[in-house]
Amino acid sequence: MVAAGSITVAVRVRPPSAWEAARLPEPCYDTHIHGDAALATPVNKPITSQSSLRDIVQIVDDRILTFDPPETDRSKAFVERGFMPPGTKRYKDKRFMFDKVFGPEARQVDVYDATAKPLLQPLLDGYNATVFAYGATGCGKTHTISGNENDPGVIYLTMADLFQRIEDRKDEYIVDVTVTFLEIYNEEIRDLLAEPGSSAPRGGLQIREDKVVKVAGLVELRPKSAEEVEKIVLQGNSRRTQSPTHANETSSRSHAVLQVHVTQSPRTASLTEQRTVATLKLTRLLKFSLGGNCKTVMIVCIAPTSNHFDDTHNTLLYADRATKIKTKVVTRNVVNVDRHVGRYVEAINRLNAEVAELKAKLAGKLNTEAEIARRKKVEAKAEVDRARNDMQCKAEQTKASIADGATCSSRIDVAHVRLQIIRSRLAQIESQGNVDSLPSDLAAERELLLSLAKPEEEVLAPSSAYNTRLQRSNNSSNMFDAMLRAVSERRSDKMDEVSIENVKLDGRYHRADIERVKAEAKQEALREAVQAQSELVVNLVGMLGRCNIMLADAGRMLRTALDEGKDGLDGAVRTVSSSLQKLAQTNDGAFTELVGHCVSSSSLSATRPSAIETFSTHSFSFTQRVASGPIISQQAKTKINRRSSSYGSVVGSPGRKSHKNSPRKSARNSLVPYRRTSDKEKEKKKGVQWRDEAGQGDIDDGGLGPKASAPCTSLDGAEGENMPTSSSQRSVSRAGSESEWEDEKTDDNVSMSLPSAPTHDLSTSNGLSGKRITGAKRPRASRLDPSFLKSRGSTLSSLAEDEEDECLPKRAGPLADRNVNMGESSSGSSISSLHIPKGKDRHGSPSKRIPGTPKISSGKGGRRRSSIGPLRNERARRRSSLIPQLSPRASDTKAGSSSQRDEGKLSLGGPRRVPIGNEDMSIRRSPAKRPKRMSLLAPTKSYRQKAVSFADPNSSGDVSFRGAKPSWR
Numbered sequence: 001m002v003a004a005g006s007i008t009v010a011v012r013v014r015p016p017s018a019w020e021a022a023r024l025p026e027p028c029y030d031t032h033i034h035g036d037a038a039l040a041t042p043v044n045k046p047i048t049s050q051s052s053l054r055d056i057v058q059i060v061d062d063r064i065l066t067f068d069p070p071e072t073d074r075s076k077a078f079v080e081r082g083f084m085p086p087g088t089k090r091y092k093d094k095r096f097m098f099d100k101v102f103g104p105e106a107r108q109v110d111v112y113d114a115t116a117k118p119l120l121q122p123l124l125d126g127y128n129a130t131v132f133a134y135g136a137t138g139c140g141k142t143h144t145i146s147g148n149e150n151d152p153g154v155i156y157l158t159m160a161d162l163f164q165r166i167e168d169r170k171d172e173y174i175v176d177v178t179v180t181f182l183e184i185y186n187e188e189i190r191d192l193l194a195e196p197g198s199s200a201p202r203g204g205l206q207i208r209e210d211k212v213v214k215v216a217g218l219v220e221l222r223p224k225s226a227e228e229v230e231k232i233v234l235q236g237n238s239r240r241t242q243s244p245t246h247a248n249e250t251s252s253r254s255h256a257v258l259q260v261h262v263t264q265s266p267r268t269a270s271l272t273e274q275r276t277v278a279t280l281k282l283t284r285l286l287k288f289s290l291g292g293n294c295k296t297v298m299i300v301c302i303a304p305t306s307n308h309f310d311d312t313h314n315t316l317l318y319a320d321r322a323t324k325i326k327t328k329v330v331t332r333n334v335v336n337v338d339r340h341v342g343r344y345v346e347a348i349n350r351l352n353a354e355v356a357e358l359k360a361k362l363a364g365k366l367n368t369e370a371e372i373a374r375r376k377k378v379e380a381k382a383e384v385d386r387a388r389n390d391m392q393c394k395a396e397q398t399k400a401s402i403a404d405g406a407t408c409s410s411r412i413d414v415a416h417v418r419l420q421i422i423r424s425r426l427a428q429i430e431s432q433g434n435v436d437s438l439p440s441d442l443a444a445e446r447e448l449l450l451s452l453a454k455p456e457e458e459v460l461a462p463s464s465a466y467n468t469r470l471q472r473s474n475n476s477s478n479m480f481d482a483m484l485r486a487v488s489e490r491r492s493d494k495m496d497e498v499s500i501e502n503v504k505l506d507g508r509y510h511r512a513d514i515e516r517v518k519a520e521a522k523q524e525a526l527r528e529a530v531q532a533q534s535e536l537v538v539n540l541v542g543m544l545g546r547c548n549i550m551l552a553d554a555g556r557m558l559r560t561a562l563d564e565g566k567d568g569l570d571g572a573v574r575t576v577s578s579s580l581q582k583l584a585q586t587n588d589g590a591f592t593e594l595v596g597h598c599v600s601s602s603s604l605s606a607t608r609p610s611a612i613e614t615f616s617t618h619s620f621s622f623t624q625r626v627a628s629g630p631i632i633s634q635q636a637k638t639k640i641n642r643r644s645s646s647y648g649s650v651v652g653s654p655g656r657k658s659h660k661n662s663p664r665k666s667a668r669n670s671l672v673p674y675r676r677t678s679d680k681e682k683e684k685k686k687g688v689q690w691r692d693e694a695g696q697g698d699i700d701d702g703g704l705g706p707k708a709s710a711p712c713t714s715l716d717g718a719e720g721e722n723m724p725t726s727s728s729q730r731s732v733s734r735a736g737s738e739s740e741w742e743d744e745k746t747d748d749n750v751s752m753s754l755p756s757a758p759t760h761d762l763s764t765s766n767g768l769s770g771k772r773i774t775g776a777k778r779p780r781a782s783r784l785d786p787s788f789l790k791s792r793g794s795t796l797s798s799l800a801e802d803e804e805d806e807c808l809p810k811r812a813g814p815l816a817d818r819n820v821n822m823g824e825s826s827s828g829s830s831i832s833s834l835h836i837p838k839g840k841d842r843h844g845s846p847s848k849r850i851p852g853t854p855k856i857s858s859g860k861g862g863r864r865r866s867s868i869g870p871l872r873n874e875r876a877r878r879r880s881s882l883i884p885q886l887s888p889r890a891s892d893t894k895a896g897s898s899s900q901r902d903e904g905k906l907s908l909g910g911p912r913r914v915p916i917g918n919e920d921m922s923i924r925r926s927p928a929k930r931p932k933r934m935s936l937l938a939p940t941k942s943y944r945q946k947a948v949s950f951a952d953p954n955s956s957g958d959v960s961f962r963g964a965k966p967s968w969r
């Protein structure tokens, strides 16, 4: 409800017409009006005496005007009004104030904005509104309300604005607009929208007044736009009754009323519909529109010149009085329409249509939302795929480089470790005095170590290829990390949280994958290094072991020859010399291949002290286990370190007290890192079993007796009684004793220190399995016995004969030559020995026992177990320390019998007798037996495939290491 108020009164002063302008004394207006109502440029004409008109309206501001203002020029005032007695008011000089005053220059839209426009919103809210023009003839009412095509008036501007607002609220309301247009002339009402010629009631249309004033029979039109309304108005105006007046050639002689009915109802209609009804437009007819329940605007039109002096004066007086009119409270026209049952169908249909319309809108909206969600999903997936591809491509690009870097890193680490150990040993050597005066062996070792260090130093050099590749790899790794970071943290409006998380996860996966590749590359590089190192160790151990055998045999041979007298000494010396020379050459070959340097060139200078004279023991110890195996307890380690001063103790072993008395055992233990404590008892037991089973056999101790030290001589050939008792010396004996190469098989010491290393086929060596005589305290058959060597093809003899025997295949490599005691002996020794009749050699000649060699006993009572036979009896076999074997099967233990031995036909199938030696052993008991032997000396299958034999094809057991060339650099 709008509070009570008054009629809004606005005054519009039209410009002077052309006629008026011609009679005005001076160009006091910017524009003037021609007879056709067009504005014309004023003519600057001088004030003349013919000027008969004057301006009677002076606009003070937008709300105040002065009617008939006084003339400031007194002479001119006298001319205009003549003599006026004193006290008489020559001019009206009356000031009026209205709600709005428009001057002649005001545009149509200015008038609309200040008058009709404020009524639109109340109209749509259900309030009545009326805009009407008031004024004398020819003062501009029609121009203001209707206007013309070129300058539409308030009606057009109002309707245009109304339809626009209806359009804006059409989703909420149903708005119905109807228009009627009538004129009132001579108290008769004529329908201006009725077609010409249509019948009209005599005396005009009738006004019926109930709650509202209505004209019966009026044509109602429903325009949909302002343009339609404009056409309606122009057409209606053309049908108005016109008659020229003195002031207006086209003067409308009637009052025209354009009524616009706006009915508005909400779209959510119910059984009771609430409608707002409002009516807009004009003049006398509008009883309820002027002083009733209506918001009214009166536009007062006046002429500016004295030609309409009285009309203007009266109009202003009337308008001034209109401002004093107080309207009653304006209420909103709300009508509750109770529908008739018959209209329910209409309402339902409308509602159904509305529901369908809303459903369609909702479906469209849902479809749109679904489409948007789908599109976002596709875009997010594309973004994720792009990120994944970026990471995948980069990972593929850099994986190889990063893996290569990891390999280089491992190799550099290995070189570090190697170089550290080499330098440590060098420091030990050099701490023993001036390098120029070092004994020849130390000097040779030093030179070897220097050569060994050289490639490692090259690897560690900052400009080395490994370091360069490592640096390159680090760069690639850094770039890869940066790329992962960038992609993982890439922000895109197209990706949701899940997509971002997926990309991050993918980044973490690639990072982990790269780490896996690096770890695998490192592991592989380290594995290769360990493999190369293991092969080297195995090869060197084999080579060194054989050297020791050679040296021990040489010492023994010389001692024996010395005991026999001068005749034998010369031959022995020559043999030993030749063999040692050969040994040194082959070792040099091996060293040259291994480290690129041989030991005999510079270190053996005449100025240096001879190693033979100066050597006492090896001065360094091994602190690392070479082989894998059970972890040695700290206590055991302590013992090892305390004891392991021997060059020969290449493998740490738990110390045992029995080593003091059994250097061979210590040697065995040095290759067996783990033994159970029960071994001790078994060793004792085995010591008893050295006698033959009949208890009649002599233990061939070489005359030294049970208390003699092992015949494992030191390098200077010292015999057991001269063996050092210190731990280091014992170690030397452990390494240097031939007996340590004997095969010892016990049930509980099968674990070996080098179980997986590709071992050379030492089992094929004639001396290690079949010919070695076990028993640390037993003097064994000397291989230096010329006849023995000749007949058995033993080490030194074979080497000595190598020079003469051109038929022997040449060793292709230095490491192959480390089988210095193989050669032809392996091919025939064990086999031929099997059938040696008692007292005869392999060629059937009567065997001649050489002093110092074990007796080959014959007969029951006097038979001695041969310590040099290709096959050993049970005791000998059980003491084979270097050849771990599986426990002999029961069948093996049953196969042999004392009777067989009594007959001198020692069978491979004898009790606990295991054939060790040539693979092509013709009397091999059973092929199925051989794979059972887990001998260190038995090559693994893979190694066999790699190995190439350079031995006599007949000596199938002589498998050299040529094929297993060390590659640890």
Ligand SMILES: Nc1ncnc2c1ncn2[C@@H]1O[C@H](COP(=O)(O)OP(=O)(O)OP(=O)(O)O)[C@@H](O)[C@H]1O
Binding pocket: 013, 014, 015, 017, 033, 035, 036, 037, 038, 039, 135, 136, 137, 138, 139, 140, 141, 142, 143, 144, 245, 247, 248, 250, 251, 252, 253, 301
């Ligand atoms: N503001 C104005 N600007 C320009 N021309 C105007 C203006 N007002 C009126 N006129 C011109 O004056 C003349 C008379 O105007 P109009 O016909 O509107 O008068 P009226 O008040 O309607 O007269 P009647 O009552 O006789 O019909 C017309 O030619 C019209 O074009």
